[in-house]
Amino acid sequence: xxxxxxxxxxxxxxxxxxxxxxxxxxxxxxxxxxxxxxxxxxxxxxxxxxxxxxxxxxxxxxxxxxxxxxxxxxxxxxxxxxxxxxxxxx
Numbered sequence: 001x002x003x004x005x006x007x008x009x010x011x012x013x014x015x016x017x018x019x020x021x022x023x024x025x026x027x028x029x030x031x032x033x034x035x036x037x038x039x040x041x042x043x044x045x046x047x048x049x050x051x052x053x054x055x056x057x058x059x060x061x062x063x064x065x066x067x068x069x070x071x072x073x074x075x076x077x078x079x080x081x082x083x084x085x086x087x088x089x090x
Contacts, residue, residue: 006047010063011035
């Protein structure tokens with residue numbers, strides 16, 4: 001699977017997941033333009049991407065395509081904290 005097809009599949013998967021899990025009483029849905037790529041890698045026939053949305057929910061989505069088995073693996077994560085830890089030196 002090429003990078004363009006993989007990213008399209010990832011974006012569609014994240015949109016579907018998010019829309020399935022949003023509170024229906026809010027009457028809000030996201031589209032492809034609300035999803036962005038944080039990180040992307042391809043090694044041999046495998047692809048991996050980390051995506052997020054413009055929603056202020058701290059969620060990240062990791063998608064991995066296993067080219068040997070033609071399977072897509074999906075993980076949803078919540079970012080709980082982001083902080084800088086100063087190390088010695090500069």
